[in-house]
Amino acid sequence: MTTRNLPALGILLVAVALSAGCGSDDDGSPNAATPTVSSEAAPTGLPTPQTSPSADAASPPSAAAQGTTERRPASPPPVVLPKRPTSAPGAKQVIDAFRAAGLKVPHPKDRSVDCGPDGLGLGCSELMATDAVTVYVFPDETSASDIAETWGGQSYQRGAVVLNYLEAKTPAADRPRYEKVLNGLR
Numbered sequence: 001m002t003t004r005n006l007p008a009l010g011i012l013l014v015a016v017a018l019s020a021g022c023g024s025d026d027d028g029s030p031n032a033a034t035p036t037v038s039s040e041a042a043p044t045g046l047p048t049p050q051t052s053p054s055a056d057a058a059s060p061p062s063a064a065a066q067g068t069t070e071r072r073p074a075s076p077p078p079v080v081l082p083k084r085p086t087s088a089p090g091a092k093q094v095i096d097a098f099r100a101a102g103l104k105v106p107h108p109k110d111r112s113v114d115c116g117p118d119g120l121g122l123g124c125s126e127l128m129a130t131d132a133v134t135v136y137v138f139p140d141e142t143s144a145s146d147i148a149e150t151w152g153g154q155s156y157q158r159g160a161v162v163l164n165y166l167e168a169k170t171p172a173a174d175r176p177r178y179e180k181v182l183n184g185l186r
Contacts, residue, residue, distance in 0.1 A: 081115050082139035084125035088160040089185045091128035091135040098133070101181045104170075105130040122147060125160075133178055134164040158182050 084090065089097075091112070098105045108130045115124035115136075124147075126137040138144040138160045148157035156163040156179045163178055170178070 081112060082123065082125050084137045084139060085160050088137055089182075091126035091137050091161075094135045094137075094161060094182060094185065095128050095130065097181050097185055098178060101177070103174075103178060103181065104132045107131050129167075131168065132170045133168050134166075136162040136164060138162065156182070 092110070095105050095108050108128055111127045111129050112125075115122055115127050122136070123143055124136045124138050126135075128135045136144070136147065138147070141160050144157050144160045144162050148155045148162050151162075151164060151166060154164065154166045156165075156175065158179075161182060163175075163182060165175060
């Protein structure tokens with residue numbers, strides 16, 4: 001054995017000793033597997049670390065030892081949104097009213113799933129986004145008022161419905177027309 005191999009051998013023996021004492025699932029029972037170092041010499045004359053199986057070799061290894069991962073359901077559970085008040089128009093109804101009044105509502109997208117706990121978590125009941133305006137319908141006027149105040153001058157509230165202009169490209173001069181149509185809905 002050369003002196004160049006001695007540091008590597010020392011590190012290897014320390015690693016085996018540490019793995020035998022640390023991080024094992026040994027609960028102190030006599031059947032727990034404990035790694036041991038064989039005194040057989042490798043062809044180069046260096047001892048080779050080997051683990052010997054325990055007497056309880058018939059027990060299946062844990063999932064972590066097998067390298068398997070936990071299985072999750074194929075699809076996430078459905079998001080349950082709060083109900084909108086019956087007195088409030090639906091978000092799609094508001095968008096349709098804008099369109100009927102000749103207002104621009106390009107690229108409408110139902111993003112109601114963003115209302116729930118996995119999305120924005122705003123607690124809204126319905127959410128329709130367009131390039132011109134985003135329509136939020138909340139389960140009550142208090143929730144709508146809180147959000148409208150948060151968005152300041154970039155929103156308009158009527159009852160449980162909030163029009164949001166934050167990401168919209170609607171000029172400020174055109175916003176009163178959207179608000180007038182919303183006010184005319186029952």
